[in-house]
Amino acid sequence: MHSNIKAASSNYTNLVDIGIGIVSGGLGGVVFWLTVLPLGVAKTLIQTNPDKNCSRNPFRILSSIYQKAGFKGCYTGLGPTVSRAFPANAATIVAWELALKMLGIKHD
Template sequence: ESIGNVVLFSVYEYVCYYMHSNIKVASSNYTNLVDIGIGIVSGGLGGVAFWLTVLPLDVAKTLIQTNPDKNCPRNPFRVLSSIYQRAGFNGCYTGLGPTVSRAFPANAAIIVAWELALKMLGIKHD
């Protein structure tokens, strides 16, 4: 998850920076609404990027955990290699659709809640 979190927060910060620098708010009455929209997009895209990064290892982990044979290989990279040989690149991303469709709204909500909590506590996030 460490690598996935690096990707998540890198994408989140980049998208936030890009959107804030390219969106001009017509009125200060809409700044909070714009910030929420930016949080939704940047958090959602960060979550999708996280799962695109870690999903192959998660697939391998799931196969290891659900294999009833206790003598099966426990090395996730060996299992991942086996999946790739058997099913190709698509096999490494089994379940991508449901995972991404869950990741976008879940991470968007988390980021928006986090940013609103920071504002309510008076903590500056520049």
């Protein structure tokens, strides 16, 4: 991303860097949560189940969710998770990049 955009906008390098951080951090966070959300759903069900004798195997829990609610059940809470993930991860990447610049640490 950086090499394609930087040449076209040499006057606005700080804005370009922030924009790239926002897009890459936000999308990275969304992709991460799309990948691990089913395990998060299983973890939440295990933690909130009052029956201490129930299965603690997340894959067995996911199988049971899939049988009852289908693929959609494995992604319960996707909307709030993604709407939180994009800005949180975008801000994290931008803060990281700005901290590196302020400390004079170069990376390629």
